[in-house]
Amino acid sequence: MRQFDIPSFYKSDYINAIKNKRNATDKLKKDFTPTFFEKGGVHFYIARFFGFCYGVENAIEIACKVVDEYKNQNKKIYLLSEIIHNDFVNTMLYDQGIRFLYDTIGNSLIPLDTLDDHAVVIIPAFGTTVAVQNKIKERGALIKQYDATCPFVKKVWNKGEQLSAKGYTTIVHGKWHHEETKATFSQISQHTPVLVIENLKEAQLLASYIVTSNTNTDFYDYFNNRYSAHFDIKKDLNKIGVVNQTTQLASETKKIIAYLKDVMHKKFPHDPVADHFADTKDTLCYATNDNQNALIAMLDTPADLAIIIGGFKSSNTSHLVELCEEKLQTYYIDGADCIQDKSRIQHFSIHTKAVQESCNWLPAHKHPTILLSSGASTPDILVEEVIDKIVACIDQ
Ligand code: SF4
16 A cells, blocks of 8 residues: 655654564454553553554645645645544644634634635545535635545545436435535535435434335434435435445444345335345445454453543544443543543543543553554554553553
8 A cells, every 4th residue: 555755743663663563474464463562561452453544644645745835935725624533633734834714513714715816725534515615616726726535535425426327315324513424425415315324223214214105204304404405205215325434333334234225125025126225335444444343353352441542523533432342441532641640541432522530540450451542543653652651650
């Protein structure tokens, strides 16, 4: 896979050595067992795959090149929104002079029509909506644009277009408020009816409208803002295909696909299934698959606790936490500063969506076993800092 030129302050020699050693002995990347290492008496297992993915490194490389190219030309550089969901990375870009046009939920921070002709705009890894693309175009040809949309996100858009060519409605398994899902919804809506569902429970609700041909307007209330213009439950739910936000939980996407396929088969028992349900393989990207599968493989290892490192708005990181929590005590932190000392840790709850403090998080004995992983938007340097902080706590 292509190597990207990203700044050294995101990298860690320590973590790099671990990754290189594994890659050297497992060139085809088939071995998902975790890597063991011992530091300061602590027994660490780190997932076989973790940290920066292709799309994130690609986006950071583009942003850094744009800064280098324009920093001495009196140009103002903007990102449409956070480049990825990691505060450390976004702060570094801000410090280099990049400003953000929208916040993560789409509120305008700097109106596009106030940009002058020296503006340079970067589209982040999540991509953007057709409406925002058009607004940039309207602003005129003098605004220079750089597109850092991840190729794996664009692959989903292409899949939606292919489904539309065959007459399928696209069901997106994703979080409606997430920038990537908004972009995907908007891009695919240009071609075909689209509906966003968040989980299996919502797939079951959708099925109740499909199976009974229920035309109750409750559908439009419940899925308000999550269906494309002119969506008609009488005709747009007879032929469907599922794509997803690339960072969703792979196992849930697979369950939704199997479930809705079965629903369509039951509704049209005399027709070939393919006439009503597109045979899409799930559209999760390789990094989400690898990181989730490596985490699942690591969970067979007996341990005292797990630490997952990533931004608190990061969808892919929160799914790693969700998987981990099923097996053992898990702390979701965004960096070493969350660790106060050997008895106190501040960590994010994916249930309350708030940071909370826990006491006595480290076992009293000198040789705890800790599982580690990090999200696709987490720089390796943050993982190294967390390891060092844990070791320092043991020494206290
Ligand atoms: S997680 Fe996957 S889709 Fe998202 S930026 Fe990374 S490589 Fe691209």
